[in-house]
Amino acid sequence: MSHFKILGHSAVLGAQWGDEGKGKIVDLMAPKFDLVVRFQGGNNAGHTVVVKGKKTVLHLLPSGLLSPKTINLIGHGAVVDPQHLWDEIENLRAKGVEVTPKNLKISSQATVIHHYAKLLDQMRESNNKSVKIGTTGKGIGPAYEDKIARRAIKMCDLLDEKKLHQLLEGLWQERGILLFQLYQQRDVVRIEEELLRLQKLGENLAPFYADDMEIIDLVNEKSGNILYEGAQGMMLDINFGTYPFVTSSSTTIGGIFTGSYIPRGGLKKVIGVAKAYTTRVGSGAFPTEIIGAQGDLLQKLGSEVGATTGRIRRCGWLDLAQLKYAVKVSGYTEIALTKVDILQQITDAQVCVGYDYRGKFFDQFQMGMKIEELKPRYESIGNLSGELKSTMTREDLPQGIKAYIEKIEKHIQTPVSMISYGPERDQIIFL
16 A cells, blocks of 8 residues: 555546446545545445455445545435445444444435335336336436436435425325336335335434535545545446446546535546456447357456346456546546456457447547447457566566556556456555
């Protein structure tokens, strides 16, 4: 960690389709920060942290919770399933991790995922005969719909029985019709039952409630460092991603401004996390996807199974045209490259340097492109073999790894600042 320097407030964002290894990078950096902020998404995220062989998967809780001196904040831009959050807190406590109102804060203005949102999400995905988005079915999308439609339940509303009852009645007027008439769903929780359930959870979680802007200001006024933790990946962004096969929130740098708050002075570091290859969970076009034995091998070597859904991840080669687009959208100041060790085990690995599209060559993905029409242009990346150690400098790296990093940096015009070569916290090289 002595090589890692903190210059001020920073962000860690997914640069591909999610599952890039953000949890490890945030966990690694967290001891240097006073506050870690989750600013979007919900328990559809799966951030895996491995310390001394012990694996912890965090879904909604920020990945800084394994650093005892770091405060963690769930911002107002997140959507919260209160039951899942309470279970996640209890599970961490059972593992001996301290989770108290001192090191965990929850914005009182975060949106609640209620029973009807989850049920509607599941019914839509299972009954839609035309387009399968590939959602996790956890109610994320319908909860964000409630927010945009100005009818959402906020965390603070769980403590106001009259208002909570009114909000549930209003939601049920529409959700009930959809569930009954469109999906023939009759076995649903009644308003009174949902009211009591949410009230109880609100009482459990109330000690953690906070004004997230106030927390951020307090840290900033004391010259503390703040780390913003993104969920999912840039290509799943609701505005810039591969729509409609995207999540329901802003996974780019823009999501920090709307889902949280950046004090005066802004961000000094914006770290985009990318795998040395590419994966995607769920539906949607995937330009560099490898169909067949080679893709299966990459999936097996990388243990590419979704931490949240348990679904097999689709695997493909690193897409530099996509990564260049991600840099443009989110302004990454540097890249953290993960799972380099997995790619080392592939003898004929390739990298996408651009697309042939409608008679022209593009070295960068562009909004509006019909992804299914993209024809990736590949180059071999040669031999990546060689031992990797955390004590190495850039000059010490195996020649093939060094050349691969240089190819990436030249294409995206952004430095690779660290490479991860295993799941453990200390399996990382600072460049």
